[in-house]
Amino acid sequence: MSVFSHVEFDGHEQVVYGHDKASGLKAIIAIHNTNLGPALGGCRMWPYANDEQALRDVLRLSRGMTYKSALANLPLGGGKAVIIGDPHTGKSEALFQAMGDFVDSLCGRYITAADSGTGVAEMQIMAERSRHVAGAGQREAFDGGIRNGDPSPSTAYGVFIGIQVAVKHRLRRDDLRGLKVAIQGVGQVGFSLARHLKEAGAELWVTDIVDANVRRAVEQLGAKAVSQNDIYGLDVDVFAPCAMGGIINLQTLEALRAPIIAGAANNQLADAQLAEELVRNGCLYAPDYAINAGGIIDVYFERSGGSAAELKAHIEGIGNTLRQIFVRAEQEGRTTTAVADRLAEERFGAK
Ligand SMILES: NC(=O)C1=CN([C@@H]2O[C@H](COP(=O)(O)OP(=O)(O)OC[C@H]3O[C@@H](n4cnc5c(N)ncnc54)[C@H](O)[C@@H]3O)[C@@H](O)[C@H]2O)C=CC1
Numbered sequence: 001m002s003v004f005s006h007v008e009f010d011g012h013e014q015v016v017y018g019h020d021k022a023s024g025l026k027a028i029i030a031i032h033n034t035n036l037g038p039a040l041g042g043c044r045m046w047p048y049a050n051d052e053q054a055l056r057d058v059l060r061l062s063r064g065m066t067y068k069s070a071l072a073n074l075p076l077g078g079g080k081a082v083i084i085g086d087p088h089t090g091k092s093e094a095l096f097q098a099m100g101d102f103v104d105s106l107c108g109r110y111i112t113a114a115d116s117g118t119g120v121a122e123m124q125i126m127a128e129r130s131r132h133v134a135g136a137g138q139r140e141a142f143d144g145g146i147r148n149g150d151p152s153p154s155t156a157y158g159v160f161i162g163i164q165v166a167v168k169h170r171l172r173r174d175d176l177r178g179l180k181v182a183i184q185g186v187g188q189v190g191f192s193l194a195r196h197l198k199e200a201g202a203e204l205w206v207t208d209i210v211d212a213n214v215r216r217a218v219e220q221l222g223a224k225a226v227s228q229n230d231i232y233g234l235d236v237d238v239f240a241p242c243a244m245g246g247i248i249n250l251q252t253l254e255a256l257r258a259p260i261i262a263g264a265a266n267n268q269l270a271d272a273q274l275a276e277e278l279v280r281n282g283c284l285y286a287p288d289y290a291i292n293a294g295g296i297i298d299v300y301f302e303r304s305g306g307s308a309a310e311l312k313a314h315i316e317g318i319g320n321t322l323r324q325i326f327v328r329a330e331q332e333g334r335t336t337t338a339v340a341d342r343l344a345e346e347r348f349g350a351k
């Protein structure tokens, strides 16, 4: 398995493999670009079928973080970590201690945080071994009070703001009452997004591979449960992918009917060219790395200081960025991803 000639390599600065025999840790940290600052990005735990899948995922995720932080106007570079393992059965204190040591070995060039399969509990273990861990402490909440360091409510709030902007742009509607939204994955971010949408009067359809997560959305928010396959073909206004990447592909494109795709999942397009297909289908796509920046903004504020009100305002800036992307894409006849890439590259100085 080659790294330098890997199709997703994209000039990464550093790719490091970590192994700890005692705990069974097998992990990869990828640092894409540090032009704007240290690489910051979450640590995903997933039962990858093989090392190649893990490498591909971490390279794509880490590149995405460079673009995300640049678009969100943060002085951060892009990086990400993956742990090869099942988050439901494979977690142990020793595993995350070893992961903390692995993160620490990079001396702050990479700062880690939560992602799919990890959360505050794992960040707390890693933070005992390294100071380059975010999301392990307590914070002032937007609506008063104290909350833990979980960035997913901020990610969900940013996606909610982004959906409002997309609805205004594509459907010319100012409010979300009666808006039909299909959410794929009602975990940390998806459930929190569902709550915002419900409060705004939207009607929800949800799916998840974990039945308990579906039940929670049905029981607490009155969402309608659908099967994993049926989520794509629903006659809804917005499809919100909040699970894993690569879910917009040639097969799902055939089924998708929503005029808007706007959700939290990283790397939603299996292939960059699919952005053109979405335009041909009349679908407005909110680039994932633009709309899901709430988490990285949250983590940045945790490390740099700043009030909950300032954090909220910065997250709301995602709305302006998306508006600019949508308008430019329409005026220039380009895809939203082409416009977003260009904007980000101007900021981080891609060659
Ligand atoms: N947590 C955060 O603050 C941020 C998360 N993201 C991205 O958003 C996505 C969701 O993140 P989290 O909510 O933190 O993860 P999570 O693991 O809490 O939630 C993901 C949910 O999707 C479900 N799922 C997985 N595969 C599925 C499938 N094929 N069909 C339906 N459901 C499926 C899982 O069972 C889980 O409930 C990930 O792609 C993550 O990288 C992006 C930015 C920040």
Ligand SMILES: O=C(O)CCC(=O)C(=O)O
Pocket (backbone or CB within 6 Å): 040, 041, 042, 043, 068, 113, 114, 115, 135, 151, 152, 155, 266, 292, 293, 295, 296, 299
């Ligand atoms: O949400 C986080 O924990 C940090 C940011 C990140 O990893 C992401 O946006 O994918």
